[in-house]
Amino acid sequence: MSETRFSSLQMTALVILRALIGWHFLYEGVAKLTRGNWSAAGFLLESKWIFAPVFKWMAQNESILRVVDAMNIWGLILIGLALILGCLTRTAASAGMLLLTLYYLSTPPLVGLYYAIPSEGHYLIVNKNLVEIGALFVIAVTRSGQFAGIDRILGRLTGRSRR
Amino acid sequence: MTEEKKKPEQSGSEKKGLGRRDFLQGLATVPVLGAFALALSRDLSYERKRKAQAFSHARKRTGDVKEVKIALLGAGAQGQVLMDACLKLPGVRFTAVCDIWTEYNQRRAARMLDKFGHRVNAYEDYRELLAEEKGLDGVLIATPDFWHAEQTVACLEAGLNVYCEKEMSNTLEGARKMVEAARRTGKLLQIGHQRRSNPRYLHCYEKLIRETGLLGRITSARGQWNRAVQEDLGWPQRYEIPESVLHKYGFNSMHQFRNWRWYRGLGGGPIVDLGSHQIDIFSWFLGANPAAVIANGGTDYYAKTTHEWHDTVMAVYEYETRDGIVRAAYQTLTTNSSEGYFENFLGDQGTLHISESAGRGGVYREPQAPQWDEWVRQGYLLAPEKAGQATRADAVLDVRETIAPDRHDIPVIFNDPYHMPHLENFFDAIRGEADLTCPAETGYETAVAVLKVNASIEAGRRLVFDPREFHI
Numbered sequence: 001m002s003e004t005r006f007s008s009l010q011m012t013a014l015v016i017l018r019a020l021i022g023w024h025f026l027y028e029g030v031a032k033l034t035r036g037n038w039s040a041a042g043f044l045l046e047s048k049w050i051f052a053p054v055f056k057w058m059a060q061n062e063s064i065l066r067v068v069d070a071m072n073i074w075g076l077i078l079i080g081l082a083l084i085l086g087c088l089t090r091t092a093a094s095a096g097m098l099l100l101t102l103y104y105l106s107t108p109p110l111v112g113l114y115y116a117i118p119s120e121g122h123y124l125i126v127n128k129n130l131v132e133i134g135a136l137f138v139i140a141v142t143r144s145g146q147f148a149g150i151d152r153i154l155g156r157l158t159g160r161s162r163r
Numbered sequence: 164m165t166e167e168k169k170k171p172e173q174s175g176s177e178k179k180g181l182g183r184r185d186f187l188q189g190l191a192t193v194p195v196l197g198a199f200a201l202a203l204s205r206d207l208s209y210e211r212k213r214k215a216q217a218f219s220h221a222r223k224r225t226g227d228v229k230e231v232k233i234a235l236l237g238a239g240a241q242g243q244v245l246m247d248a249c250l251k252l253p254g255v256r257f258t259a260v261c262d263i264w265t266e267y268n269q270r271r272a273a274r275m276l277d278k279f280g281h282r283v284n285a286y287e288d289y290r291e292l293l294a295e296e297k298g299l300d301g302v303l304i305a306t307p308d309f310w311h312a313e314q315t316v317a318c319l320e321a322g323l324n325v326y327c328e329k330e331m332s333n334t335l336e337g338a339r340k341m342v343e344a345a346r347r348t349g350k351l352l353q354i355g356h357q358r359r360s361n362p363r364y365l366h367c368y369e370k371l372i373r374e375t376g377l378l379g380r381i382t383s384a385r386g387q388w389n390r391a392v393q394e395d396l397g398w399p400q401r402y403e404i405p406e407s408v409l410h411k412y413g414f415n416s417m418h419q420f421r422n423w424r425w426y427r428g429l430g431g432g433p434i435v436d437l438g439s440h441q442i443d444i445f446s447w448f449l450g451a452n453p454a455a456v457i458a459n460g461g462t463d464y465y466a467k468t469t470h471e472w473h474d475t476v477m478a479v480y481e482y483e484t485r486d487g488i489v490r491a492a493y494q495t496l497t498t499n500s501s502e503g504y505f506e507n508f509l510g511d512q513g514t515l516h517i518s519e520s521a522g523r524g525g526v527y528r529e530p531q532a533p534q535w536d537e538w539v540r541q542g543y544l545l546a547p548e549k550a551g552q553a554t555r556a557d558a559v560l561d562v563r564e565t566i567a568p569d570r571h572d573i574p575v576i577f578n579d580p581y582h583m584p585h586l587e588n589f590f591d592a593i594r595g596e597a598d599l600t601c602p603a604e605t606g607y608e609t610a611v612a613v614l615k616v617n618a619s620i621e622a623g624r625r626l627v628f629d630p631r632e633f634h635i
Binding site for chain 2: 034
């Protein structure tokens with residue numbers, strides 16, 4: 001891979017982007033947790049397109065649903081914390097992309113698909129989930145955690161960070 | 164991490180090991196977590212405040228609650244609803260249950276109560292219950308309407324306090340006797356218009372209508388209860404009640420026993436079963452009894468032989484309130500469930516939409532009315548939601564249209580069984596700790612208002628109420 005140099009300003013921009021996405025994930029998780037009775041069932045049952053049977057099956061199977069709910073809540077919280085702190089950044093960003101991809105595939109904004117869950121805008125194929133997936137891709141392949149984040153400390157301690 | 168890319172920007176920290184700069188930059192985003200924690204704590208405390216407001220209506224139960232001994236008369240569908248709600252209340256003990264369907268309703272209720280640790284004696288005839296059961300404080304009556312008057316009067320005269328389901332009676336003579344018996348005996352008689360104790364309704368009445376008057380001058384009201392088509396109620400053949408028993412208790416057949424609400428002389432049809440709840444709210448919120456009513460209705464869909472009362476009714480009431488005339492339209496359909504059930508109060512400054520159905524309700528400010536920010540700050544209303552959110556984004560507003568009003572949610576959450584606060588109010592009144600929210604006189608006024616709908620349909624014209632009709 002050719003060497004790419006980032007200026008401090010560019011790295012700072014990446015750190016800010018990472019923290020913003022982290023905040024979003026963290027609050028999505030915490031809000032579901034504090035609400036107490038949150039469940040993914042409503043969202044999953046709305047699923048359309050070719051993966052709909054899989055998502056609906058998750059919602060209709062009570063024990064599966066419980067696991068899905070817990071993984072959602074704690075996945076969001078842990079990914080959010082990791083992104084904010086820049087800790088295991090690449091793993092966290094990849095996990096976030098995976099989670100968002102599942103959300104996207106459950107209710108993709110494709111031509112001719114309509115959902116009862118209200119969304120705050122109008123989308124054609126690209127929606128905010130997809131944009132956030134793209135943003136996390138940027139975070140996953142750049143080393144903002146090595147610039148400002150726990151990864152910098154971890155790297156120095158384990159000696160795996162190369163300068 | 165094993166990223167391969169190089170970052171040359173930290174020219175000052177090229178040395179191995181953890182430097183001061185590494186440490187600071189490594190923890191550079193930790194303050195974000197602090198900001199998040201601060202924002203979250205404000206968010207949570209706002210939610211807590213909202214919830215506290217919602218539950219401030221619920222009475223706090225501390226220490227011992229004086230036990231109230233009660234019997235259930237009529238263990239059908241409604242009796243079960245009351246029983247389930249009572250089982251969630253502290254200090255309520257069932258000692259007897261009475262139902263003429265001994266093999267089914269009676270047995271089911273007794274078994275259920277036994278499961279919850281209430282040892283009950285079961286009776287077929289309420290007179291036997293009254294003769295045998297001593298030490299009762301109250302009775303819940305959930306029998307068919309045509310039994311209410313006789314049973315209520317007998318229970319009151321036996322020295323018992325009575326919670327009687329609505330409709331108070333299928334005849335005004337019956338209802339009148341109940342009021343008189345309550346006065347004569349000095350015992351409590353609560354009529355089962357349970358919305359009168361519902362914290363959401365109490366909030367709307369006390370804060371939004373009386374205290375703030377934020378609807379302005381109320382000019383009209385609207386209410387409906389629309390139900391989907393339903394099959395007649397059936398019964399398991401092996402549990403059929405013997406004909407002699409049915410006759411003894413005023414029923415011609417098992418079909419009539421199960422579907423008494425549709426039969427003349429037994430019930431009053433949907434306008435009485437469903438409508439009386441909501442017409443009761445009209446009178447309560449408007450602070451007046453109706454001055455006139457005109458109604459139209461009939462059995463348009465079901466078989467007239469088994470549905471003697473109207474399956475479809477539309478009525479328009481006129482109220483003469485302190486602020487002026489209010490016209491109130493009410494309808495009940497049993498052939499279509501569109502928009503379910505709700506009551507609307509429409510004033511020149513706002514609209515109140517309220518339903519016993521807990522997820523529904525809202526207050527809408529008219530565009531030209533004064534702002535409601537003060538009421539939002541005081542917690543009487545929740546913050547408004549964006550106007551026109553529900554309308555299609557591509558819909559073009561005609562210049563003659565008024566823009567859609569903001570919607571404010573009602574801040575009171577109520578997730579208990581619907582009848583629970585009303586029963587609790589009855590038990591608290593027995594304990595001497597509360598006044599009834601729907602005493603006999605109030606139930607009577609509503610019975611007068613509601614039964615006139617059927618009379619107006621028969622007469623085919625507008626009927627005027629004599630104000631004296633409402634009082635005994």
